[in-house]
């Protein structure tokens with residue numbers, strides 16, 4: 001079979017088959033990953049197959065992670081989600097046999113490579129970090145949650161446009177802060193992510209499993225889910241000339257509709273394929289319900305105001321999220337030249353430019369996807385802890401001749417739009433630009 005050149009994926013030997021589907025969903029991504037990953041119906045870590053069926057319900061991180069990844073290669077997920085050595089020592093007893101075929105992913109995690117070296121240093125540093133920073137995050141999240149509900153109630157009672165916009169913005173910040181929690185073991189805070197029509201399980205797939213593990217590659221759902229409306233892959237086969245310019249016009253609409261489209265796609269997929277709706281999808285209705293119970297508004301008016309709040313939240317979420325770290329012509333995207341050292345951690349560094357203007361405030365970091373590079377490398381760590389890791393992060397980057405790049409928000413917005421226009425691949429890898 002002849003594979004067109006543009007389908008050569010830089011981090012895997014296969015073009016992900018989910019990209020051939022007409023409707024792209026998080027669960028569809030997992031289904032096709034099971035076909036592509038050479039895991040022979042089991043769980044694959046490096047070149048070994050394991051059967052964790054009896055461990056699913058005992059997994060301290062919650063059953064979701066293992067249940068959903070059966071039949072896939074979990075090498076990167078497994079390494080990035082555990083800092084202690086205990087999980088690695090546990091897997092031996094679940095070993096079945098060696099895999100028949102080679103791993104399809106070409107990223108590496110060698111013991112003396114960048115990621116494993118940094119991870120060892122982070123593991124040693126963690127016991128010395130003040131846990132108060134973690135409870136600060138909890139307090140910020142709780143304050144945001146309460147303010148969101150108070151503001152939606154005041155909005156319904158006083159019918160003010162300003163309050164509607166404020167409610168939408170607070171909802172957006174609550175959702176982003178909730179993202180701090182869904183990368184970890186199951187906890188109540190992660191469900192507050194669902195308040196804006198999104199779903200924590202869907203995002204654990206599209207964000208934690210897909211985007212975090214394979215950012216800016218064909219495997220990254222946070223690229224493919226926005227296509228063809230917004231397309232950041234610098235490739236004329238994926239991004240047509242018309243779309244490059246139309247994307248500028250339709251961008252505000254896409255931003256405002258993202259949350260609504262997320263739930264509509266899940267409903268569509270549930271009707272056409274497999275049900276992926278959960279009891280916690282109902283949590284989003286607590287917002288219109290509080291408006292209805294605490295004001296004299298009719299049900300119709302409450303629903304109208306709620307939709308407006310959701311659209312404001314969606315717009316703010318995209319302004320923050322899509323201009324946070326990953327899109328600029330200097331950032332690695334699928335098709336660009338990649339550095340020779342295929343270390344997974346270095347790949348993360350090359351696909352990110354951090355936000356420099358957030359660093360001074362834990363509130364801003366938590367609500368604006370700050371400290372993004374460290375968060376990608378260690379997703380289960382609280383955002384409050386990450387600043388403490390910079391000295392060892394810089395030291396390790398220097399040793400491996402890599403660099404953490406930083407922009408302010410304005411530079412990111414500019415860069416993201418230049419990336420929407422870019423169709424020529426970078427010929428030099430990010431480290432050598």
Ligand code: HEM
Pocket residue numbers: 052055059060061062065066069074077078081082083084085086087088090091094183184185380
């Ligand atoms: C799909 C692969 C996996 C994912 C995404 C995953 C995810 C997680 C998460 C999110 C946590 C909680 C971390 C925290 O809140 O700090 C966790 C903890 C844990 N997991 Fe997993 N896990 C996976 C596979 C496994 C496997 C295969 C084992 C062992 C057989 C395992 C053993 C443990 C243990 C012992 C803990 C608690 C101690 C620790 O955090 O190191 N996990 N896991």
